[in-house]
Amino acid sequence: MIQKDFVKTLKKAGIVGAGGAGFPAYVKASSKAEFVIVNAAECEPLLKKDQQILERYPEIVFDGLEMMMKATSAKSGIIGIKKKHVKVIEILKRAAASRKNIEIKLLGDYYPAGDEFCLVYDTIGRLVPMGGLPINVGAVVNNVETLYNVAIARKYPITEKFLTVTGAVKKPCSFKAPIGISYGELIEFAGGANCKDYAAIDGGPMMGKVITDFTLPVTKVSGGLIVLPKNHSLILKKSRPDNSVSRIGKSACDQCSFCTELCPRYLLGHILNPHKVMRSLLFSGSGKDIHNEFALLCSQCSLCSLYSCPENLDPKSICDMAKKSLIEKSINIKTASMDFENQPKVHPLRDYRKTPVSKLIARLNLSDYDKAAPFIEFNYVPGKVRIMLSQHIGVPAEVIARVGQAVKKGDTIASVSDDKLGAYIHASINGKVSKINNKYIEIEK
Ligand code: SF4
Ligand code: SF4
Known part of the structure; x- marks a missing residue:
């Protein structure tokens, strides 16, 4: 009964894998596992936000981990983090001292240490079968931010996203911004681009996609934005038809x-x-x-x-x-x-x-951009947000809001029926619904 309530809470809070996959978290919480593994490898170059979440909110992430362990009946919780993150590891060790059955496993600084199959092998020594999933070897893997969201799900649905904005910007930084804000506003918040013709990579440099339309909105799976000159080798290579x-x-x-x-x-x-x-x-x-x-x-x-x-x-x-x-x-x-x-x-x-x-x-020609991106408070409220109906694995959410309806941050504006895989969607700012189409719901302040 407790597990059923928890699973329902995660579904209604719209929690999906925040590491880029967008797999609904309630499905993982419904399974039975021996291990819950926290993917704290953050192996995509230049991104910093997962380490910053762990540094700032270790207890919240540990709460999320314990909730997932309870839901899946896992006896063991394991945090896989690179050994180079000495300061964060010390913080985690202190937080783990008052918890039961939670271990910290140190990883080398290689790419892709955060690939689920590599992470499972490097933390518990089990090999995920070909075409299989970690659950096939008794493991559920969750990203750091996903567990943060799991821990706060009873009070707050997902309306914000942790992001690192870096590369060719004047003030590389990380922050928590409303879902649906445009990428252009994120770049402005990071001081603006420091070159004239630029493009960006949505996500990490390795697995992210090139974007040139900066009106596109942030989704639940956005991890960051790497701004680069349009003629940078990485942008050129990723843009080849x-x-x-x-x-x-x-x-x-x-x-x-x-x-x-x-x-x-x-x-x-x-x-x-x-x-x-x-x-x-x-x-x-x-x-x-x-x-x-x-x-x-x-x-x-x-x-x-x-x-x-x-x-x-x-x-x-x-x-x-x-x-x-x-x-x-x-x-x-x-x-x-x-x-x-x-x-x-x-x-x-x-x-x-x-x-x-x-x-x-070095091979990616990113050495000049490998800089600190300190976490700062996001003190900007966008004039409008566009919240995508499909920002996860599964069916797009079904709209329940109406044009002209006044909404508050956290209100459910689109849902998913019980028999379908998907995620609820929520207003990320207070305002009025100004537009609805088959792709997104727009809310204006
Ligand atoms: S992208 Fe290339 S290196 Fe990565 S798993 Fe596929 S084939 Fe292997
Ligand atoms: S040339 Fe490149 S793509 Fe072809 S086999 Fe060698 S590494 Fe692979």
Whole structure:
């Protein structure tokens, strides 16, 4: 009964994975697990907000962790954090002293230490099966901010987002801003861009997407904004159209297989071979599908494209395209011709092939932007917010607000029925609903 109430609370508070995945937290809270693992790796370069949440609100995150442990009947709570965060680890150790069954596990400073499969292996030594989930080996993984939100869910639904805004801005900083505020206002709050022609990456430099439309709103899964000159190599590479990625890949890939040899999932023993997916570019007919099937195991970490490939090719995007083509043919992990059932076996050289974040930052040409982004209070109320109906995994929320309706911060404005996977949506400022369409609800002050 207590678990049912808790699950309902999380659903009504609209809590979804804040680390970028957007998976509704109530589903994880409904499962049975041995371990709840806190993903405090924050391995995307330049982002700082998770460490700042832990530094400022350790007790709240621990409360969220204990609630998830209780809901899932987990006997053990584990915080996976990089050992370089010495100050935060000291704070966590002090907070953990008064808690039961919570352990801190130290991780190396490599990318992607926060990949769920890597994190599970590095903290509890269990290997998530190919195409599986951490729950298959008894673990539930939650991001730091998600647990913060879980802890406050009974009082506050999700209306705000922790963000780091950094890169080519005058005052790199982190703060908590209303969901639905535009990215342009975030950049202004960070002092404005310090170059004339700029673009930004929504999320981390590795897995984030390039945006040039700064009227776009912040969602529950936004993690930060990396502002960069439009001609920065990372922006140029991430903006390449699919047809040129394929054409260049087809003519320039020399099958050196570096992309595979450094792939984090391959190193965990999964039969993911991005160089063979690249080879598929030369095939037509059934040979292409068979080579494409490796891509079903890709986590989209981008290491192959932004670090490993000596030819500056983009195997990650080729894997994305391969997945799309397989979906169109209804080929998935279960229906694929490849045998994904075997138990993975960790590569003997995994520890020597982990990618250090410092080297990654240099390779990404981001060394000049690797600066502090201190946490500051967000003392600005936007004139309007646009709250997206689909900012999570599952069905879009169904609108229950009306145009002209006065709303207060925290009011439910869109919901999801009990039989569907999704998340409730709430007003993030006090104001009046000024516009509703099939994508968003707009509220004006
Ligand atoms: S690393 Fe680059 S060149 Fe080498 S196999 Fe992979 S995509 Fe081809
Ligand atoms: S993006 Fe590349 S390196 Fe990352 S999991 Fe996929 S194939 Fe491997």
